[in-house]
Amino acid sequence: xxxxxxxxxxxxxxxxxxxxxxxxxxxxxxxxxxxxxxxxxxxxxxxxxxxxxxxxxxxxxxxxxxxxxxxxxxxxxxxxxxxxxxxxxxxxxxxxxxxxxxxxxxxxxxxxxxxxxxxxxxxxxxxxxxxxxxxxxxxxxxxxxxxxxxxxxxxxxxxxxxxxxxxxxxxxxxxxxxxxxxxxxxxxxxxxxxxxxxxxxxxxxxxxxxxxxxxxxxxxxxxxxxxxxxxxxxxxxxxxxxxxxxxxxxxxxxxxxxxxxxxxxxxxxxxxxxxxxxxxxxxxxx
Amino acid sequence: xxxxxxxxxxxxxxxxxxxxxxxxxxxxxxxxxxxxxxxxxxxxxxxxxxxxxxxxxxxxxxxxxxxxxxxxxxxxxxxxxxxxxxxxxxxxxxxxxxxxxxxxxxxxxxxxxxxxxxxxxxxxxxxxxxxxxxxxxxxxxxxxxxxxxxxxxxxxxxxxxxxxxxxxxxxxxxxxxxxxxxxxxxxxxxxxxxxxxxxxxxxxxxxxxxxxxxxxxxxxxxxxxxxxxxxxxxxxxxxxxxxxxxxxxxxxxxxxxxxxxxxxxxxxxxxxxxxxxxxxxxxx
Numbered sequence: 001x002x003x004x005x006x007x008x009x010x011x012x013x014x015x016x017x018x019x020x021x022x023x024x025x026x027x028x029x030x031x032x033x034x035x036x037x038x039x040x041x042x043x044x045x046x047x048x049x050x051x052x053x054x055x056x057x058x059x060x061x062x063x064x065x066x067x068x069x070x071x072x073x074x075x076x077x078x079x080x081x082x083x084x085x086x087x088x089x090x091x092x093x094x095x096x097x098x099x100x101x102x103x104x105x106x107x108x109x110x111x112x113x114x115x116x117x118x119x120x121x122x123x124x125x126x127x128x129x130x131x132x133x134x135x136x137x138x139x140x141x142x143x144x145x146x147x148x149x150x151x152x153x154x155x156x157x158x159x160x161x162x163x164x165x166x167x168x169x170x171x172x173x174x175x176x177x178x179x180x181x182x183x184x185x186x187x188x189x190x191x192x193x194x195x196x197x198x199x200x201x202x203x204x205x206x207x208x209x210x211x212x213x214x215x216x217x218x219x220x221x222x223x224x225x226x227x228x229x230x231x232x233x234x235x236x237x238x239x240x241x242x243x244x245x246x247x248x249x250x251x252x253x254x255x256x257x258x259x260x261x262x263x264x265x266x267x268x269x270x271x272x273x274x275x276x277x278x279x280x281x282x283x284x285x286x
Numbered sequence: 287x288x289x290x291x292x293x294x295x296x297x298x299x300x301x302x303x304x305x306x307x308x309x310x311x312x313x314x315x316x317x318x319x320x321x322x323x324x325x326x327x328x329x330x331x332x333x334x335x336x337x338x339x340x341x342x343x344x345x346x347x348x349x350x351x352x353x354x355x356x357x358x359x360x361x362x363x364x365x366x367x368x369x370x371x372x373x374x375x376x377x378x379x380x381x382x383x384x385x386x387x388x389x390x391x392x393x394x395x396x397x398x399x400x401x402x403x404x405x406x407x408x409x410x411x412x413x414x415x416x417x418x419x420x421x422x423x424x425x426x427x428x429x430x431x432x433x434x435x436x437x438x439x440x441x442x443x444x445x446x447x448x449x450x451x452x453x454x455x456x457x458x459x460x461x462x463x464x465x466x467x468x469x470x471x472x473x474x475x476x477x478x479x480x481x482x483x484x485x486x487x488x489x490x491x492x493x494x495x496x497x498x499x500x501x502x503x504x505x506x507x508x509x510x511x512x513x514x515x516x517x518x519x520x521x522x523x524x525x526x527x528x529x530x531x532x533x534x535x536x537x538x539x540x541x542x543x544x545x546x547x548x549x550x551x552x553x554x555x556x557x558x559x560x561x562x563x564x565x566x567x568x569x570x
Contacts, residue, residue, distance in 0.1 A: 080397035102297020
């Protein structure tokens with residue numbers, strides 16, 4: 001499978017703070033990829049590097065281009081939504097549509113207007129008069145009307161209530177994603193996007209700690225609710241994370257064959273949230 | 287240049303006008319309104335028959351005179367607009383690459399397929415060529431309202447208005463000269479435009495303080511280290527003479543544009559503008 005994003009040894013420092021510390025990342029075309037990390041992990045810096053808004057060291061290719069050279073050409077094939085605050089507040093809804101129509105060669109005004117007609121957003125209102133949810137809907141309407149290869153979403157639903165959040169992702173899947181386009185979603189609300197993802201990346205302290213297809217996770221990771229009398233055997237298999245759960249111990253293993261784990265207790269694939277915690281705790285212990 | 291590139295640049299200019307409508311349209315409109323109200327108030331304080339006599343005198347005075355000869359005498363009427371334009375230009379230039387970073391909408395603008403060079407150029411074209419158009423149109427509207435008022439006054443007092451017609455033509459010629467003056471002066475002041483844009487793109491806070499502070503520091507260090515004041519003298523030589531700001535005759539346009547000092551200033555301004563483009567690219 002070809003990759004829409006290929007990054008090698010990306011480094012970025014802000015003064016003494018290392019935001020990216022040798023990031024290696026590959027994202028397959030057509031994937032819905034989650035970039036998960038705690039606050040300050042380097043998610044936004046990574047995404048800004050991908051769209052040429054942040055100067056980084058290292059090798060980087062997005063949709064076949066180096067974002068550091070001719071960002072504006074790259075943006076014909078890539079769209080970006082950050083958190084809800086970035087649409088200019090002084091523009092009217094109709095004016096922001098006029099602007100995107102004027103500057104973007106792949107924008108379809110009719111599509112945007114059709115999408116907006118299904119919402120309560122009035123065309124003559126200024127963006128500062130819209131609710132956070134409406135601003136996100138408007139931004140999504142603009143993005144969905146652009147024929148792009150890659151959509152980059154940085155904490156797109158932060159500050160929105162559950163109804164807007166659910167609608168946002170439903171629209172994204174039903175109206176934007178067609179199997180060929182790639183979506184990268186950065187968030188720390190892991191549970192919300194878990195079911196959407198086909199590719200998963202964990203980042204912590206500027207380093208990638210996991211880069212895997214979702215379909216490969218069951219082959220690599222396993223969580224076992226270990227019976228009390230099997231704890232010694234479980235410890236011997238070098239779990240990456242152990243936690244107390246309902247009076248028992250839950251062990252997370254990496255690259256241990258399932259045949260060796262089945263007899264320890266109840267076995268299943270960890271959720272993304274549990275795996276995230278496990279990988280981060282593993283980092284701390286190392 | 288293909289058709290889409292032209293439309294795209296038009297879209298960028300439209301954005302500038304919408305974003306800075308207070309500076310481009312609001313400020314001169316308020317000024318014109320104030321002038322009209324003040325003029326109307328003064329007119330109410332004067333006896334109508336005296337007003338009609340004055341109108342007749344002015345009409346006779348200008349009857350048959352060339353609008354091109356009369357225009358320089360009308361240009362001073364536009365000076366309040368001219369000063370407003372330059373104050374608004376400074377406000378515009380120092381904020382234009384800073385404000386969107388402050389309110390975070392820069393991420394939206396930069397998520398569009400528009401280069402930093404196109405963005406900065408659109409801002410320069412907007413303030414050098416587009417803003418004066420609005421100022422001149424608003425002055426024209428003000429002159430037109432004044433003309434209609436004088437016509438009504440003249441007709442009601444049976445005054446011959448032929449000379450007033452010539453005066454109106456002269457006012458139109460003066461507006462063309464004002465527009466040309468504004469554009470040529472902006473080119474003359476291109477180093478200042480580049481300097482303000484550079485710090486607008488650079489500063490994380492208070493860009494005007496940065497622009498002024500760095501200039502003063504540069505002058506101070508030049509004086510302290512070399513014992514010279516070339517920088518301060520050069521800036522003073524380009525800004526202190528009022529004649530540098532207005533062109534009163536069309537014949538003067540060529541010599542004001544095509545001279546060594548103008549080219550040198552454009553070169554320095556261009557270097558600073560390129561700096562602003564790079565600063566826009568690398569400020570994150």
